Amino acid sequence: MALAVQAAGALLSAAPVLVAAAATGFAADLALHRWRPDLAAVLGRLHAGTSVRQAVRDLLLLAGLIRIEEQDQESRYLALLCGLLLFHALHVLCQACALAVRRSRTLPVVTRNIDATALRLSSAPPALLTSRPEQRLLVFGLPSTAGMLTTAATGSAGWAAAGIAAAVLLAAVGTGMLLWRLLPSHRPVTGEQALQWMESWLAEYRPTVGMYFSGGRSSAYQANMWLDPLARLDGRPLIVLRERFMVHHIASTDVPVICLPKVADLMRLEHSTLKVLIHPSNSGRTSQVLRIPTIKHAFVNHGESDKLSSCNPYAKAYDEVWVAGPAARHRYALADVGVDDRDVREIGRPQLDGIRPAAGRPCGPYTTVLYAPTWEGWDADPGNTSVIAAGENIVRALLADPGVRLLYRPHPLTGTVDAGAAAADARIRQLIREARALRAAQHRGEPLALPEAAELALRTAELDRLTAPSCRRGADDVERMLVRTVPEPGRAAAVAAATAAWETAYWASIPAWEHRIVTGTRPDVYACFDVAHLLISDVSSVISDYLASGKPYAVANTGGLTEEDFRAAFPTVRAGAVLTPDARGIPDLLESVRHPGLDPFTDARAELGLHLLGPSSPPSTVRFGDAVRALCVRADEHRAGAAARTVPFIPAQREAGSALDNGTFQD
Template identity: 75%
Template sequence: MSASSSPPSRLRTAARRLLLPTGLGLAFVAQAVGALLPSVPLLIAATAAGLAADLALHRWQGGMAAALGKLQATVSVRQVVRDLLLVTALLRIEEQDYEERYLALVCGLLVFYALHFACQAVATAVRRSRTLPLVTRNIDASALRLSAAPPALVMRRAGLRLLTFGLPSSVGLLATAVTGSGRWAAAGIAVSAAFAAVANGVLLVRLLPGRRPVAPEEALEWFEAWLAEYQPTVGMYFSGGTSSAYQANMWLEPLARLEGRPIIVLRERFMVKKIASTDIPIVCLPKVADLMRLEHSTLKMLIHPSNSGKTSQVLRIPTIKHAFVNHGESDKLSSCNPYAKAYDEVWVAGPAARERYALADVGVDDKDVREIGRPQLDVIQPYAGAPTGPYTTVLYAPTWEGWDGNPGNTSVVEAGENIVRALLADPGVRLLYKPHPLTGSVDPRAGAANVRIQQMIRAASAKRAAEHAGDRPGPAAAQELARRTAELDRLTTSSFRDSADDAERMMLQSVPEPGRAAAVTAATTAWEAAYWASFPAWEHLIVTDARPNVYACFNVADLLISDVSSVISDYLASEKPYAVANTSGLPEQEFRDAFPTVRAGAVLSPDAAGIPALLESVRRPEKDTYAEARAELKLHLLGPSDPPSVVRFNDAARALGAAAEAHREGMAVRALAVIPKQRETGTELESERVTG
């Protein structure tokens, strides 16, 4: 089925986006007409509508507000025009000569705008004074003299500040237009100017020597002292975009269980608050020069869940060994990136990945590949047999479209709607739909298909709700979920609820809390139980939030339908049945030959004709012809269960750390051997210079 969005749908979306800007433009036109006629009712209505549209634009359509700014129609310009139209209306309304009075009002407005722009300049200075060369979490940073950030309205939201502080002046000018008394306008302008003056005072206090954080060099010296005291030995390095944090978060618990003293090294300030709750110290070093200070620390090795442009910078440090662990393994070419040869070792789950690198021939030596399993899969529950209840829970978790334009990357575009339609047609199916977070980020067709799939599921759920009226968990289940959600939010997000990227505020509020990670694990388990219990067994669900994660969905699913991706490899830890959608254009056998992870599961064509037979094999295990193949493939993909993956991961980290220690000792020996030669050569040169 075609996944391209229909023209009417695109037009409706565009119309909704343009509604506020159009309303704002019409309000200015109406205000101008009201000023020139003059018409007080029209002036009041147009001004109020314009202010409301401007505030709504900043609240709900920040991107459109930024676009208007690029056209030089900034919020400052809009407010100036609005106030000038009000003054023009007053001049038109008055029949006598009141130039001096209105000149005073204009001067008052100019003072207000001067204070506003001064506030913006001071806010910039305060931000610069508070921007330290590093950001931390789970580290006591009180020595850096940090303090809570000024209110966001004063510090960062210049447009909203102007609209809010300018509201009294607008109301005063309108009141003068109605009453004819200039006192209202003068009072309103005075209040606006007073607000701006107070905001300047609040910010200027932050520039006093006693209120500033330490200087950048002092902060770096403090960091080096902390490194010397903490003495980290193992760590994780991560750099990426806003939607890539999940790649690092999946390695938090395995990293926390390693021997030694772990640390997390980040490069982007925004990423500090996107890392999930953990006890591990986190440090963000945006500049390369500051990153190089790790060279003289006790840090021996770093794991890398992903490649990024900034990875090469940390690889320059000769005293640290580096292991690429990836954020998932699949048969796709992206799992054998040639960049992997830049690392000291490549840690993979099992023999399949080792073979994949050998076949890809991208320069990774087999001796540098180490099989460690997937330590984060311990939470996945094993296969318990056929569904015992009236419903078969099917998890459809397609991957995204990728960067290479390969139509076989995701099934969402060509097969997604057919798969979902076939599943919803079975009255005994409960569908969980969990699309990849990046779905639609490259190909708009994938995004449009994702929207339509969700609409289909919501409609099916609404139909079932009508059929099962009254058959829902009681209010106690919802209350329990709300309680568990509040508890988990308190543990994981309470320090970072403010969306402002005030890094120093994060450092101030994220002091070490021993045992927090264990509390988060327990709270997460309780939350997941409450989450599933809050829905009836027949209700289809769309899971797009970070919670529940895909592993939690694995545990409640009887069947997985996905694409060629790491989701398949991870799901095999349960040995439950699965199916892979084939949108590559290859015949089934060629598809199986090209992608070994497919060999233990059913293959679905884009028309999803195989769904009924697939569901039958899940409900009647005697028809499941892939059970033995799944056990074999699990061993091939994830390696043996004895010793456990956690143990193999720790052994690999210990061995790489020992290699780093041996390398450091060798560097020291070589340095001692070179220094006498350099001194001898320097003496000879000095002797030749004197003799000459």
Template identity: 70%
Template sequence: MSASPLPARLRTAAARLLLPTVIVLSFAGQAVGAFLPSVPLLVAATAVGLAADIALHRWQRKTVAKFGRLHATVTVRQVVRDLLLVIGLVRLEDKSHETRYLAFVCGLLVFYGLHFACRAVAILVRRTRTLPVLTRNIDASALRLSPALPALLTHRTGQRLLVFSLPSTAGLLATAVTGSAWWAVAGIALSAALAVVSVAMLLLRLLPGRRPVTSEQALEWFEEWLTEYRPTVGMYFSGGTSSAYQANMWLEPLAKLEGRPLIVLRERFMVKHITSTDIPIVCLPKVADLMRLEHSTLKMLIHPSNSGKTSQVLRIPTIKHAFVNHGESDKLSSCNPYAKAYDEVWVAGPAARERYALADVGIEDKDIVEIGRPQLDAITPYAGAPAGPYTTVLYAPTWEGWDGNPGNTSIIEAGENIVRTLLADPLVRLLYKPHPLTGSVVPQAGAANLRIQEMIRAANAARAAERTDGRPAPAAAAELARTTAELERLTTSSFRANADDTERMLLQTTPEPGRAEAVAAATAAWESAYWASFPAWEHQIVTGARPNVYACFNAADLLLSDVSSVISDYLASEKPYAVTNTSGLLEQDFREAFPTVRAGAVLTPDASGIPALLESVRDPAKDTYVEARAELKRHLLGPSDPPSVVRFNEAARALCTKADAHRAAMAVRTLSAIPTQPDVRSALDDRQLKS
């Protein structure tokens, strides 16, 4: 049974190899066509090879990089393509006409020279437009930012060469077919003209009046903005694109804090991966520029994750730091000794406090603050048995982790058994949401993930063939399209795919009034339209950013997962859940080792307990964990009164007070260390009062 998805994997691998294979074969075809010579073969091989190369740059950029590592760069490929084409033309003519093709070669050399000139000038333009600070939701008009040139001119060097080579290649092919040299002359001249125009457009951006401000001027502007905005609370984040969700889950709680919030990023690419928010965002890639925050009014930063660059911001003595994590679980990663570097560790409830004490990683109890999980306010509470004929089961396995522990994820040993058992129940609707990092460390996890998705698609196809009930009206699909377009307009329309850093600053200047409320309303409308857009019996594979895991919580009657923060968050609903034990421990030992398991069922890798579990969900009288879930919720997430949002704000206010006290103490120490001349001390006293 597990081997059935194999053809799909083979199709995927074949699709990845198709374009590279076509390119290699096209060169072989060109060589044969040039030396025979054969005009049809030469023309066909050249045209197919160039088209495949353009498609490769459009859809398989990783493969382009692999060609580069083999020293078969796009320039080398195009030069060989043109060389074979010229050789074919020479062999098609008698020797008395060979000299005229010297002009073609010279014209191509001029074109390639212009290509390299364009590439060099593009680098200069990118450097002048790469400012030391990147912003969103801030009026950056003072930086004299102009819209970016098309990415084909500034960034996509390989695509530019291939596109600009189209006229010259077409002209040479036309000459091969017709025998008229004027086609080649015209084509090469047009390619060279395109390169000249590109160089001219790029050179215009280097004129003094067309450049943005200098780096020093940009930093001066940034310091002036800090002085005017006077931020007090903020979030610091550094990571890759796949970890952006860790920051995004804290945007709404951060926006509700008292004071003036700020988001500090370190990677330029991350700016566009932060979802729609009204909070000002600054990206400071260099450590020296990051240190300018020391003299700002920023008092505290929350940290959703640890990264190599976190230690850099922790050096700023005027800012207090709180580690909030992006989720809490019983895994060792939730008690990382790195947390000692922060001033405080903010956790959801008593369970995390106990977890740190048992881990004995050097975190003092006085530095732990319980704030609950303010993100979970949108989760709907348990309402008993499933309302409709179908039981919606959310299977959300976590990823394999960095430590190689086989018990981290169930997807390798148990995932296919779990999904197969669920799909066999005619009254189950499955929502499958794997962790975004699944397969990033252990290839077997990624392969199992693909097999599971193929199983779900096959099950949907089988159900669709035998059922006609529950199909939504055509208006449902139209409503989903409408809400999707509206949500995209509000969240991503400010970014263009080919925009560079400075243009993104220009496009994301100040937020639209009420945009945060509009985004929240549009998101709710989209979620409602999404669930209504497919039949009630149709299984769903959820791998994108929407719907998020909390929306899946609200749609589910039962959660199946691993030892992860998903369990802790899901308990906010008090709905039934089960945890898969792939650790090799006996069930009793497994429950003792991982307290979050104690209010749910434990599944073995063969998934044999799922039928009984489904029966207890459909008949609440058989659910023996109701009280245990309520108690565990309080233990994991803390009390419901005061609300988590309130506790989060109180913790932030208290940490800001500590920051104020620390700054005052630093000022006193500074004053006591200077000479006692009245004029010097008076000037410093005035400066301290102003700050």
């Protein structure tokens, strides 16, 4: 629209219209890349990208100037036209250099928590030069646009000439910086040199156990929940990733991280000291690492529930399947998906060792309810998530109770498959925001918690400092470079302490009556467990994990089953209340939480917790370590057996008339 108005202004020689339309279009382009990159990408696919829009905008400005200024237009504006053409040519050259620089710096391995100074890597160029061409065009083209706008307003061509000259200078400097990076003396090591360095580091570090993970950004939580158990293992653990972007989505840890996107490079792990890899999730790239015969593989999953996905047939591809308790073992047996019971090992849930158990009924006037529904899943089963069919009813019923403080924590993948789930989630959030605003108005006369807010700000700044990337470069660039970081021993412990302090400050800063929508990485779901008096969820691993607290829970039944059939189909439900989509049982449920004598599931929860999570002694952390050591022994035995079975080939020499000619070997 702005370009159409600009064209009209140029044709009509209307300077105010021309200036206003061009300025509006340029500002809209900047805003588009800042707040709506998705729309900018769509325009690019329609061949109406930033380069095209900027070129059209510049040419329309120049055409308008020619029509507005009739005297000496041919000699005066020909130079400006040549200047604009030179600027756009330099932009193309700059982009070609950027691609060459990115290609030369794209190494086959990305690392974290490993001293890579031996590779003598230089700092990456600014992301504006290497990975943001459309923004670069707008930034470098700003002087020319501003100059021509000023000329249109004042009639002085000098402004346009100065602006175009400045734009050409910026483009030339940017191109020169990239060309300097392409000089042989400034190029980084080759890919083969980087891989040789990695192999040398592996030989020196001698890892024995690692975690393998592949997935998208939204699935990073599946790996992050295993970081602490992995870090507490004896020996020298390692994290193996496949996607470059995932390197910076792994939470703070002292464990070394290597990312090997190519299968051929991944196969080099066969010659390392790695004996065991644990797998929190299945992915298409998991089958690639399973080809390494010298490594034993254990599937640990990122959570257990009664859903079919918790006993996926893919699990039989692993050497062992590590589960929390007897329930999962029984689940695999019933599913009959090819997992041998001898390969199933119960290790508990090491992540839950720090969860505080129940401390009686709620203290104070407010009952904190955590509503943590799962997502819709891939199979469109209406029983997967309660968000669509029951979420709004559950939230309205909870908000109607003046003694409830609601924490809403939706699954990170909610709405990624079903647009109806995304819409329902948005409506639930709006209900909570309105209820929070209403309560804030009711408590307006209360003193502000300024000390608590100041403490939270202090703890947030400290935690952000500890968890910020250690290298100063753009995220787009980091995904393609071998990250030059020096390990900082004890950093993970410092982050854990800072996280605990932040969580304490976070909950202290929130009034006891305030409803909250909890998203993001902090506070995590386990921190919400500690402050909640009641959990409402769906059939998911959240229920199994929450049982470690011993506190009441309820499950939404949105699959159309009767309560009897629902409890029979999903054993994790048997120690909790069942909610129908209309949420009629919420008032009675809240009463049973506030008055433990009315709670009919106290004993059943303890029994179910033992069935799902296994015994509390020895702790899950100990059982996890025992499982790792036992599987390492199996790996050693396999390697020893393979070495014994390998007979060196000694070529036999042919002799005239020997028995070889008759098919027999001669002594």
